[in-house]
Amino acid sequence: MAGAEWESLEQCLEKHLPLPELQEVKRxxxxxxxxxxxxxxxxxxxxxxxxxxxxxxxxAAAAAEQMRPPRLIRVxxxxxxxxxxTKAPVAEQVSALHKRIEAIxxxxxxxxxxxxxxxxxxxxxxxxxxxxxxISKCFDEKLAKKHSMVVISPILERDHSHGDxxxxxxxxxxxxxxxxxxxxxxxxxxxGDFNESTYYMEGNLGHPVFETHFGKIxxxxxxxxHHPLNWLMYSINGAEIIFNPSATIGSLSESFWPxxxxxxxxxxxxxxxxxxxxxxxxxPNEFTSGxxxxxxxxxxxxxxxxxxxxxxxxxxxxxxxxxDGLLVAELDLNLCRQMNDLWSxxxxxxxxxxxxxxxxxxxxxxNPHIVRE
Amino acid sequence: MAGAEWESLEQCLEKHLPLPELQEVKRxxxxxxxxxxxxxxxxxxxxxxxxxxxxxxxxAAAAAEQMRPPRLIRVxxxxxxxxxxTKAPVAEQVSALHKRIEAIxxxxxxxxxxxxxxxxxxxxxxxxxxxxxxISKCFDEKLAKKHSMVVISPILERDHSHGDxxxxxxxxxxxxxxxxxxxxxxxxxxxGDFNESTYYMEGNLGHPVFETHFGKIxxxxxxxxHHPLNWLMYSINGAEIIFNPSATIGSLSESFWPxxxxxxxxxxxxxxxxxxxxxxxxxPNEFTSGxxxxxxxxxxxxxxxxxxxxxxxxxxxxxxxxxDGLLVAELDLNLCRQMNDLWSxxxxxxxxxxxxxxxxxxxxxxNPHIVRE
Numbered sequence: 155m156a157g158a159e160w161e162s163l164e165q166c167l168e169k170h171l172p173l174p175e176l177q178e179v180k181r182x183x184x185x186x187x188x189x190x191x192x193x194x195x196x197x198x199x200x201x202x203x204x205x206x207x208x209x210x211x212x213x214a215a216a217a218a219e220q221m222r223p224p225r226l227i228r229v230x231x232x233x234x235x236x237x238x239x240t241k242a243p244v245a246e247q248v249s250a251l252h253k254r255i256e257a258i259x260x261x262x263x264x265x266x267x268x269x270x271x272x273x274x275x276x277x278x279x280x281x282x283x284x285x286x287x288x289i290s291k292c293f294d295e296k297l298a299k300k301h302s303m304v305v306i307s308p309i310l311e312r313d314h315s316h317g318d319x320x321x322x323x324x325x326x327x328x329x330x331x332x333x334x335x336x337x338x339x340x341x342x343x344x345x346g347d348f349n350e351s352t353y354y355m356e357g358n359l360g361h362p363v364f365e366t367h368f369g370k371i372x373x374x375x376x377x378x379x380h381h382p383l384n385w386l387m388y389s390i391n392g393a394e395i396i397f398n399p400s401a402t403i404g405s406l407s408e409s410f411w412p413x414x415x416x417x418x419x420x421x422x423x424x425x426x427x428x429x430x431x432x433x434x435x436x437x438p439n440e441f442t443s444g445x446x447x448x449x450x451x452x453x454x455x456x457x458x459x460x461x462x463x464x465x466x467x468x469x470x471x472x473x474x475x476x477x478d479g480l481l482v483a484e485l486d487l488n489l490c491r492q493m494n495d496l497w498s499x500x501x502x503x504x505x506x507x508x509x510x511x512x513x514x515x516x517x518x519x520x521n522p523h524i525v526r527e
Numbered sequence: 528m529a530g531a532e533w534e535s536l537e538q539c540l541e542k543h544l545p546l547p548e549l550q551e552v553k554r555x556x557x558x559x560x561x562x563x564x565x566x567x568x569x570x571x572x573x574x575x576x577x578x579x580x581x582x583x584x585x586x587a588a589a590a591a592e593q594m595r596p597p598r599l600i601r602v603x604x605x606x607x608x609x610x611x612x613t614k615a616p617v618a619e620q621v622s623a624l625h626k627r628i629e630a631i632x633x634x635x636x637x638x639x640x641x642x643x644x645x646x647x648x649x650x651x652x653x654x655x656x657x658x659x660x661x662i663s664k665c666f667d668e669k670l671a672k673k674h675s676m677v678v679i680s681p682i683l684e685r686d687h688s689h690g691d692x693x694x695x696x697x698x699x700x701x702x703x704x705x706x707x708x709x710x711x712x713x714x715x716x717x718x719g720d721f722n723e724s725t726y727y728m729e730g731n732l733g734h735p736v737f738e739t740h741f742g743k744i745x746x747x748x749x750x751x752x753h754h755p756l757n758w759l760m761y762s763i764n765g766a767e768i769i770f771n772p773s774a775t776i777g778s779l780s781e782s783f784w785p786x787x788x789x790x791x792x793x794x795x796x797x798x799x800x801x802x803x804x805x806x807x808x809x810x811p812n813e814f815t816s817g818x819x820x821x822x823x824x825x826x827x828x829x830x831x832x833x834x835x836x837x838x839x840x841x842x843x844x845x846x847x848x849x850x851d852g853l854l855v856a857e858l859d860l861n862l863c864r865q866m867n868d869l870w871s872x873x874x875x876x877x878x879x880x881x882x883x884x885x886x887x888x889x890x891x892x893x894n895p896h897i898v899r900e
Contacts, residue, residue: 163556166548170545179536181781182785184782328900340877342875343871344875356875363897364898365898366900380793387881387884390895391895409554409556409557410840413793414790417787496718497718498716501717502714503714504754506885506886508885510882512878513883513886515878516878522764523734525707525737
């Protein structure tokens with residue numbers, strides 16, 4: 155059942171487990187319980203009409219502080235299929251995607267979302283092939299300004315200033331409508347069919363954090379979630395929420411998915427937002443990665459399951475594995491510093507030692523520290 | 528139900544979920560299915576008689592390789608209560624612990640265990656207070672030699688060569704019976720009641736890896752599991768299995784527990800063994816960490832739940848939350864390099880960049896990379 159026919163882990167558990175046991179299972183699997191957000195009726199209706207899932211969850215309140223008011227904000231995570239076939243004319247594909255996203259963003263606005271993030275390379279189907287990548291900058295700015303919402307828009311960037319090369323990029327648009335900046339995918343997969351290293355290079359913008367009206371945010375694109383150091387550097391630069399727009403398939407990574415972003419939230423005293431594509435995308439040309447599988451025209455099944463994790467180890471349920479969806483999560487950013495003060499991973503991190511050990515380890519003649527009898 | 532009355536997540540799921548759904552839940556929660564080991568009847572009987580849990584699981588086979596035979600080995604994870612009250616004379620406490628561990632190791636030997644690891648500071652109850660820490664070196668050497676088993680023995684070490692200071696240490700004894708070496712806890716908690724920083728200092732032995740007859744192993748003691756860089760350096764030095772002997776309680780970390788060691792196995796292409804104490808320990812003197820709780824004589828409930836995670840993201844079920852136990856896991860170390868070759872996190876890790884970024888980040892005048900409107 156690695157495909158669309160199994161909807162979600164949470165639905166299965168809620169259906170079969172008696173209440174006291176369900177609570178215990180959830181405590182261990184999900185940490186402190188989140189509560190359902192009371193979303194406006196018109197948002198729910200619009201989602202139904204638009205045929206996409208809408209979930210809203212609030213994390214348990216952070217402790218009250220004497221010197222800071224709560225910093226409650228709402229994030230929106232969008233997962234979606236590509237509405238048209240990859241054989242349709244490119245302009246039509248893009249226009250259909252814009253229309254789809256616009257409808258979901260409208261609902262996010264009704265739900266009071268302050269920061270919204272789309273899936274990796276949302277503005278087109280995943281494979282670049284010979285199609286010209288499209289920057290949807292104007293579209294994002296329009297949406298941001300209209301809804302006073304920070305928009306994180308992961309796209310494929312054509313870099314006109316550097317020989318028209320491609321980057322896997324996320325543009326961050328302020329709620330004022332101005333482009334705040336961009337960040338690039340730092341780690342590029344070289345895994346099976348995900349031959350992205352033949353399309354673009356490792357990001358060269360370091361680990362920028364964007365200070366928005368709603369908190370300090372960063373974007374760790376897709377495969378970067380497998381690299382704990384990538385999360386760490388965003389956190390060291392002050393990120394309170396790290397978004398992880400992704401595109402990953404069931405047979406490859408589904409058992410990693412609930413682990414990695416959540417571990418990053420714990421290890422870095424921050425919120426993380428894991429966003430995956432959903433559905434299956436079929437391409438005009440067949441391909442193979444020489445792994446023994448027959449040549450094929452799709453990557454496999456993108457299993458959705460987008461979720462938000464908190465620095466206290468709790469997490470929201472995931473969106474479904476098979477439907478477009480918007481996940482709204484309410485969180486109090488004060489929890490980040492509270493967890494930092496409680497657990498002290500930054501104080502106990504010994505980063506100087508690791509900087510030195512890593513600097514040694516990358517030397518060509520490095521001699522690993524091995525003890526032999 | 529944060530205490531002893533709830534036995535384990537796995538037992539609850541197996542009891543209530545219909546088979547096809549159970550399989551799907553397990554696929555997402557635990558990855559590729561492990562299979563039950565067929566353990567010798569006399570081992571099962573001895574465990575019953577000794578009143579401790581015995582579980583045996585084998586991970587899915589690694590791919591067959593033309594140039595290397597499979598490297599199948601068995602690890603043993605031991606979790607146990609302290610048999611006597613902390614008010615009993617120290618020598619009696621230690622002797623009872625030795626007896627208990629010896630009985631469990633006997634069963635491990637019957638089950639063909641090659642490498643065994645005890646819980647953090649196993650040779651005494653957790654709080655040092657004014658009791659003299661005891662090194663159980665002779666005991667470990669005897670066991671190792673008797674059973675041709677590598678023994679990892681986490682103890683409190685009295686360092687006679689350096690002013691009688693204490694370390695939180697793990698001694699690694701080769702299957703020949705010789706001490707192969709030792710490693711020290713690199714990160715010391717400063718969290719609530721876990722005021723260990725007043726007992727011993729951060730380890731000064733770096734990240735040694737021990738080359739045994741059964742594979743290359745390392746020991747990341749307790750709180751070090753919250754630090755992804757700690758796991759990483761053991762892995763860079765070549766560890767194929769990283770043991771994590773711990774002592775942690777339900778209200779603090781139970782929702783972190785299934786995440787962290789498993790994330791480390793994924794991120795580092797290695798096996799990880801998460802071992803926790805079990806039960807409640809009550810001490811003669813009351814203590815408080817000034818967190819608003821009344822002075823008390825115990826840490827809280829150590830929830831056991833020891834497990835093994837594999838580099839492909841799969842994991843064994845956990846031992847129970849409330850019983851002494853031995854978990855035997857059969858694994859093929861070839862899987863480490865296979866996952867390394869598939870996922871390439873080491874090749875794509877960009878450690879040079881991180882060494883430089885961390886070296887900057889620790890400077891007192893470091894200016895975090897923040898983008899403002």
